[in-house]
Amino acid sequence: MKKLLVLSTAAMLSLGTLSACGSDKNADAGGSEGETKLTLWYPEGDMSPAYKEIISQFNQEHDGEIEAEIEFIPRGNKYAYEDKVSAAATSNTLPDLLAMDGPNVANYADAGIIQPIDGMVKEQDQFVDSVIKQGTFQDKLYAVGPTESTVALFYNVKMLEEAGITPPKTLEEAWTWNEFYDAAKKLTNKEKGIYGVNWTLDYGEWIIYFTGPTVWSNGGSFIAEDGSKADGHVNGPKTVEALEYLQTFTKEGLVNLQPTPTEFEDGKAAMMLMGSWEWAKLKDYPDTEWGITYYPKSPTGEQVSPSGDWAWGVSTSAEDKEAAAELLNFIHTKENVLKLAAVEDKPPARSDAFAELAEWDKEPLNVLKDQVLKTAHPRPSTTSYPVLSTKYGQAVQNIFLGGDVQEELDKVAKEVDTDIERKQ
Amino acid sequence: MEKTITSVNVEKKSFTYETQKRWLGVVFSLPALVLLFTFLILPVVLAFVYSFMNYNMLNPDGKEFTGLDNYIRLFKDAVFLTALKNTLYFTALVVPIQSAVALGLALLVNKKVKAAGLGRIFFFSPVVTSMVVVAILWTFLYNVDSGLINNTLNFFGIENQPFLLSPDQAMNSIIFMSVWQAAGFQMMIFLAGLKEVPEELYEAAEMDGANVWQKFRNVTIPSISHVTGFVLIITTIQAFRLFIQPYVMTNGGPSDSTKTLVFMLYENGFQFRDVGYSSAIAVVFFIIVLAASLILKKVLKQ
Numbered sequence: 249m250k251k252l253l254v255l256s257t258a259a260m261l262s263l264g265t266l267s268a269c270g271s272d273k274n275a276d277a278g279g280s281e282g283e284t285k286l287t288l289w290y291p292e293g294d295m296s297p298a299y300k301e302i303i304s305q306f307n308q309e310h311d312g313e314i315e316a317e318i319e320f321i322p323r324g325n326k327y328a329y330e331d332k333v334s335a336a337a338t339s340n341t342l343p344d345l346l347a348m349d350g351p352n353v354a355n356y357a358d359a360g361i362i363q364p365i366d367g368m369v370k371e372q373d374q375f376v377d378s379v380i381k382q383g384t385f386q387d388k389l390y391a392v393g394p395t396e397s398t399v400a401l402f403y404n405v406k407m408l409e410e411a412g413i414t415p416p417k418t419l420e421e422a423w424t425w426n427e428f429y430d431a432a433k434k435l436t437n438k439e440k441g442i443y444g445v446n447w448t449l450d451y452g453e454w455i456i457y458f459t460g461p462t463v464w465s466n467g468g469s470f471i472a473e474d475g476s477k478a479d480g481h482v483n484g485p486k487t488v489e490a491l492e493y494l495q496t497f498t499k500e501g502l503v504n505l506q507p508t509p510t511e512f513e514d515g516k517a518a519m520m521l522m523g524s525w526e527w528a529k530l531k532d533y534p535d536t537e538w539g540i541t542y543y544p545k546s547p548t549g550e551q552v553s554p555s556g557d558w559a560w561g562v563s564t565s566a567e568d569k570e571a572a573a574e575l576l577n578f579i580h581t582k583e584n585v586l587k588l589a590a591v592e593d594k595p596p597a598r599s600d601a602f603a604e605l606a607e608w609d610k611e612p613l614n615v616l617k618d619q620v621l622k623t624a625h626p627r628p629s630t631t632s633y634p635v636l637s638t639k640y641g642q643a644v645q646n647i648f649l650g651g652d653v654q655e656e657l658d659k660v661a662k663e664v665d666t667d668i669e670r671k672q
Numbered sequence: 673m674e675k676t677i678t679s680v681n682v683e684k685k686s687f688t689y690e691t692q693k694r695w696l697g698v699v700f701s702l703p704a705l706v707l708l709f710t711f712l713i714l715p716v717v718l719a720f721v722y723s724f725m726n727y728n729m730l731n732p733d734g735k736e737f738t739g740l741d742n743y744i745r746l747f748k749d750a751v752f753l754t755a756l757k758n759t760l761y762f763t764a765l766v767v768p769i770q771s772a773v774a775l776g777l778a779l780l781v782n783k784k785v786k787a788a789g790l791g792r793i794f795f796f797s798p799v800v801t802s803m804v805v806v807a808i809l810w811t812f813l814y815n816v817d818s819g820l821i822n823n824t825l826n827f828f829g830i831e832n833q834p835f836l837l838s839p840d841q842a843m844n845s846i847i848f849m850s851v852w853q854a855a856g857f858q859m860m861i862f863l864a865g866l867k868e869v870p871e872e873l874y875e876a877a878e879m880d881g882a883n884v885w886q887k888f889r890n891v892t893i894p895s896i897s898h899v900t901g902f903v904l905i906i907t908t909i910q911a912f913r914l915f916i917q918p919y920v921m922t923n924g925g926p927s928d929s930t931k932t933l934v935f936m937l938y939e940n941g942f943q944f945r946d947v948g949y950s951s952a953i954a955v956v957f958f959i960i961v962l963a964a965s966l967i968l969k970k971v972l973k974q
Contacts, residue, residue: 331942337730359730359945441817451923505837506815635944642925649837649926666745667944670726 284314284571287343291329291558292320294528298591306578314571319343326452330634337361344566345575348391349453350382350556351627351637354475357385358631358671362561364388368573369580371598378555378624379597385629392576393559394585395594398524398619399458400553401428401544405537407442407518411435415541417611419618422551425462425493428544432502435518444502446517449648455641456627458521459494460554464625466490466546470640471664475630478664482640483657490546491644491653498648505648524616525592540612542619555624557594595620635667636660716958722951729945742952752953754928755936756960762847762932763911763964770851770911771903774858779888781859782866792863796856803853807920810849811836814921836922839929846917846930854910858903865899866892901972908968912961933957 290299303318310316323329330352336342337359348356356362366389372380375392383391401423403415413431416422423431432444448454456470463470468486471478481487497503504511512520513533520526521543530538545551560579566572578584582601589596589605595616596602608617630636643656723742727735746752781791798806813820814835822832835845869892877887893900915934918924924931924939933953941950 327943334729334942334945338732356730359728361730504817506817508818638939638943642923642928645923645925646927651927667946670946671728 283312284568286314286316286345286566286568286571286575288316288318288345288347288575289321289329289333289343290318290347291323293323294525295588295591296320298588302579302584302587306575309578310574314568314574316575324452326450327634327638333361340565342563342565344563344568344572346561346563347558348561349558350391350393351453351629351633353383353391353559353561354385354629355631355633356561357388357390361564362390363564363566363569364390365392365562365573365576368562368569368576370577374582374598374600376597376599376602376620376624378620378626379557379559382556382626382629383559383561391559391561392580393557393597394580394588395557396555396597396620396624397557397594398553398555398616398624399461399521399543400524400615400619401541402512402520402522402526402530403539403541404512404515404518405539407435407515408539411518415539417541419542419551419622422542423544424547425544426547429493429496429502432497432519433500436502438501441516443504443507443511443517444519445497446507446512446520446522447503448507448522449505449645451641451645453637453641455644456637457554457556458523459491459644460627461543461552461625462494462546463487463490464552465543465549466493467549469628470636471628471630471632475628475632476668478632478636478668479661481661482636482664483654483661488653488657491647491657494644495647495650495653499650503648525594527613527616528591528593538612540615542615543623551623552625553619553623554627555620556626557597630668631671632664632667636664639663719951719954722947723955725948725951727947727951729941729947735948738948742949743956745949746952746956751928751931751936752933755931755933758843758928758930759912759914759932759934761843762850762914763908765847766850766911767904767907769847770855770907771858771900773851773855774903775862775900777855777859778862778866779892782863792860795859798853799856801853803916804920806849806853807917810845811921814845837926839925839927842922842926842930846914846921850914850917854907858907861899861903862896865896869895901969904972905965905968908964909961912957912964933960 288299288303290296299318299320303316306316307314321329321332330349333342333346333348333356342361346356346362348362353362357364369375369389369392372389372392376396379393379396380389383389383393401415408415408431411431411434413434415431434444436442436444447458460470463486466486466489468484468488468490469481470487471481498505504517507517508514511517512522513530513536515536527538527540542551543553560576562569562572562576579588580598582598582604585596585598585601586604588594589601593613595608596605602608602617602621607613627633628636639660640657643651643660646656647653722735724737724739725735726738726741777791777795781788781795816822816832816834816837819835821835825831825833834841836842873891873895874887877891882890913934914932915938918930918932918935919938922930924935934957937950937953937957940946940953
């Protein structure tokens, strides 16, 4: 008897260790009966409180039917969020609704971790074109997002006035490359330690996002239209030309390669090439007058601006598709889109929401609205996007440090094409 | 009749007792064995299997055997050769420098004065600080324009150095901060070794007229040789695993000058979701580290 007791205790102990890992989820699912549980993932950041509010409102309205739980995953200035999604895909622990940066839609859709949402989105015609375009892969809609984003040229009004520079006020007058370069050169004052332009150099998605328009505006591209080949595109003559242009800024010291995070705000840089979300942050510096103008265009090309914000997709592991659709639509009602857009002064992704924001028709926010509605260009749709984004980012870092443009981009083309081949 | 029964009983009893003891041992070690198998042995075996596969992390069902493809690709990959070179360079410099610094610090704080205890805390504090935090702080220190190091150099009339922005200086900058961060740990191990050296040996050496250097060379070094061997081996293995510093400070750049094997493994595995290729890197990495440790062990024995 005693022996049996000891044995069974030991066996139970060992079982307990094992099951401890998996028990969490079961306990969750067995909460209250008849209620659908939905989980959401979103990168942690300034948007978190607004999302928390929306989700708790959703839970109140669907009390007893659906209970949603949002988890905020740290992202950093790298790909920590994407790493987490990859890991969850392997272990089958993806949430029902999953936020993703626009260009990852193709990659996730191709791997089958998100499912098409055609017909699930209410009032789809209200969404701006760029959002639908970015969320579409092989003619099927996979993701929509409540907000858009773009990159524009922010400037310190006083510093430009002092230098006698008048920034363009309308889309038609947008600076060409040469005009932008001349302004940057004029504004740089090495003795005072003032740079003409500030641009951030992080190790994540930002590089392809903020340099993209320079490439597209020049008629260049990153990858073939159908995503089958990078060679001849990311290292094509037009792309090389665009990056050689950007390289002159770093070569001549018009840009600080290791800026402090608030270089522009502190008056140590006269202009800043930055995401639209920065406007909300500039409000913390009311003593300085800030302006926004359009992303500069190639002398031979057209006006282009980047687009694509975080979008929501439904993972293939979502069992209750109806409940997921309900939640997806709840996030994207006009009211909630307005609420989310307000957090960082982001351009809303619905045109009816845009219409309600009178502020966006006036200077300087009209610049951002113009770009979102008229010149937005999505990032490439390819299943090899992670390799493209990472390798291109590293290459551009090297280019800004003085590397040979053609050589660096050739390496990117080779790596991306190897990855494309592997996936076929 | 009675006798037989007793003997049978005794035999049965001892048999039960032995079996029980044996089984109890197995059962009690079961939790540890299960964990060890799940988190140590299984991943190693799986990595070996996956290294022969084309395996997209997001699409586990689509994996297929591709023979030696990953290994062939690996040895043709210029980035792999660079990463291997960088890792070996880092190890070759960090191991002797860090061990020497650690020994020096240990000798310094082994004095029986009050300041020694303070010194121990001082030198050990970077070790208990998270490497990520240390790396971010050193990124600020290494800043070209506003970094403390360049400001100090300016004070002595030396021009600004690019540090992390230069392919020639980035790895050396990382080596310097790595030694600073980790030497305190090895110092503690050396210190434990130094405390073990009997005082009589030094006294005897002094009677023989040995000076400070001779005492160090002929008493201290031989007495702590087993500790030295241990320190060298763990430092080597740690050095091979270099990842956090380049990940935080340079992202493997500029021009791949700080890309290490583990960084490459992470990049291919997680960012590019190419599990097969990164498993192949892991297998090769494992073989290299194993070989290095064996060689080191053999050398130290002689």
